[in-house]
Amino acid sequence: MPDLLAARSQMGVSLAFHIVFAVIGIAMPVMMVIAERRWQVTGHAIYLDLAKRWAKGTAILFAVGAVSGTVLSFELGLLWPEFMRLAGPVIGMPFSLEGFAFFTEAIFLGVYLYGWGRISSRAHLWAGVAVAVSGAASGIFVVIANAWMNAPAGFALVNGQAVDVDPLAAMGNAAALPQTIHMTLAAYAATGFAVAGIHAFFLLRDPANAFHRRALEIALIVGAPAAVLQPVSGDFAARHVAVHQPLKLAAAEALFHTQSGAPLTLGGWPDLTARQTHFALELPYGLSLLAFHDPDAEVRGLDSAPQDEWPNVPAVHLSFQLMVALGTYLAVVALWVAWLAWRGKDLAHHRWLMRAIALATPFGFVAIEAGWMVTELGRQPWVIYRVLKTSDAVTPMPGLVVPFIAFTLLYCFLGVIVAWLLYRQIVRSPSVAEWRGFYMPEGEVR
Amino acid sequence: MTLATLLAGTIFIALNVYALLGGADFGGGVWELFASGPRRERQRELVAEAIGPVWEANHVWLILAVVLLLTCFPPAFARLGTLLHIPLSLVLIGVVLRGSAFTFWRYGSPGDEEQRHWGTTFAIASLITPLLLGTTVGAIASGALGDAGRAPGFYENYVAPWLTPFTLSVGLFAVVAFAFLAAVYLTLETQERDLREDFRRRALASGAALFLVAGLALLLSGAYAPVVRTALIFAAWAVPLHLLTGAAAIAALWALWSRRWRVARIAAATQVSLILWGWALSQYPYVVPPDLSIGAAAAPAVTLRLVLAAVVLGAVILLPSLYYLFRVFKRSPQSSAISHQ
Ligand code: HDD
Ligand code: HEM
């Protein structure tokens, strides 16, 4: 395996692993805080129980998120020293701010997880709020850094050196707003639906179980609005990409030829030699409409650049299709939930809805991974778009396949353990016979 | 003092606090590994209870140092990442195993066989990680990470700089120092007299061992770390620093001997901090000796000013929060096991 490929793979594996835990670290505190607040307001112990059970699972995930994040911050130097040499002064700022956000998060997480009964319940709730806010902030800061790689700003390049550095302008780069909105919503949508899905699964067997009903409700309050907004923010992101990274959009849409009135390509397999996409469904004018809100707008195709500057078209196209398909599914289910709730229906007794939600358990996370593949693979061969090639950023150290394999095995091992520990805990949790039908015998969900 | 020096100092303060807090968490793992005698289970419990609520916060000091380094001194970050790729990767594996094993150990269902394995994994990772971390510090101090002067070749560039008797002695020093700190702190974490005595004995033993290892490192520095060694002997600050360090060391041992736990804690932390600052001063003005100075490695002034503003702002939020965290968990020693469930 060539060293560059090994380094890229190691970075990709580390990030793909970390993002799962980071996303949970952003959204889970919100759910715990809602549950705890409801306990304080209603006095129903069931909410306290829920908050504590969620906290227990989250503690494990947080620890794994923290250590895998540590790996990432070192890997920037271990794998991409030349990238950091150039990028550090310009975009190091959000990384430093992120450091402070982690700090706040870690402090109040300790207070939250270990502070039950030691501090007043008000202070405890506020510790949870601090975790939720700083978790979202750390995600936003690091995505700003990533957005800068897509839309570099705030410096001039002279002889391979960054001069006229303006870190604030770098943070205000064009991609920052669309990406941070889309990513933050993604965290709530994915985690909300994953938690809702697990509880929906139990409700299919036992629709009256008050514990799972409450959990489902809170998870949907966090997940459903975000899932509805996600296609809107995705459209915002796509319109940005159309202007600033036309080749990425061309790869995502498998558009080989520059054309006006470009169709939207659904599915299909891009054939690089024939320069066309087989087995695809084409909606006339669709792409021009989506990307520029104008049916006749010209959309740049892959042929506007030499082929050695193309990203991996099949991978980017398939990832993009996967994300959009899953995003559409989640948005439709979320709207369905809203419709039923608005008409005052009992969600938990709606078997088809519960099936649809249970099916969606992994979808948000898969969409997140796919979306990052679009962003990262679609930027290739550049690590900083049109400034620094990935191949020029990599460390000179040989034999990178060894750390790649070592970290991959480590993460596979950890992933299995975490999954098993959570599974054990989830399976154990529902048998709260005394909760069953206690508060709401047939009950409507409020 | 220049802006860059100020920020280099800030980074070093973060490292210093990491050594005092995160280091002690590693040291706790070492005592988990060497738990023995009739109260071994209670010793283990105490270590876990002391670390539980604070280890993530303690760990972030390292991350803070890293992100500040990559922002303020990118060439130093790039060079360390390149030449110390192997030991740093191993440190990372240690960090991952230690953090996750600790959590699995504490949050799994207690008492079963598998929990034991996690405890052991945590303990072994706590031993090896500081050893490697110390080794990388030794490599920096020995001045072997310069741009010039290395023969081409994998071993010469990526192994030799960090694998010498001197670097290993620094690694050993880190392990012993962290174990010493942990034992001293742990005497304050419990009201049980016997348990306290267990850790008093451990603190005295590791404190004595620390003298030996420090002497060994100093001896080896003659051959392997000439720059640092010369400064440590001839610089104007050298004699006062050695006297202060020696005084702190003796005060720590005396306080342990006479069971003045709080004095012992302050003296031990002072002792370790002074040794770290001795290292920093002896390689000043270089971030990576012998050729990458603070001035040469520094990012443009705009960046440094912004980071400094962020540090000040961050400190305003963080220091009261940290104070709160430690007040909640470290004031009363009668801490119970994880209290939810
Ligand atoms: C729950 C997860 C999720 C869902 C449902 C969607 N996305 Fe997404 N998408 C992400 C999660 C995500 C992400 C993983 O969070 C990315 C990667 C980088 C980023 O900022 O967000 C992303 C990136 C991303 C990009 C690339 C941005 C860039 O490279 O700068 C585009 C164009 C879209 N998305 C568009 C969409 C559209 C049109 C969707 C319609 C349903 C959609 N996304 C649903
Ligand atoms: C957590 C979600 C993310 C995932 C899943 C992800 C995924 C990936 C993948 C698959 C690669 C390899 C791409 C290739 O070389 O073909 C990569 C590379 C890289 N990513 Fe990301 N990424 C994420 C977020 C980020 C963020 C937030 C940053 C920086 C702030 C970042 C920085 C980098 C760098 C520096 C590289 C190496 C250079 C390159 O290949 O372009 N990534 N990432």
Ligand code: HEM
């Ligand atoms: C889009 C991608 C990313 C997002 C959304 C994200 C977000 C987060 C969040 C929310 C946490 C704390 C929650 C937890 O521990 O589970 C976290 C932890 C961490 N992340 Fe990421 N991160 C991303 C990528 C990265 C990258 C590229 C780096 C490398 C610079 C990084 C470095 C860290 C570190 C060092 C921690 C540990 C902090 C601690 O100990 O609490 N993350 N990340």
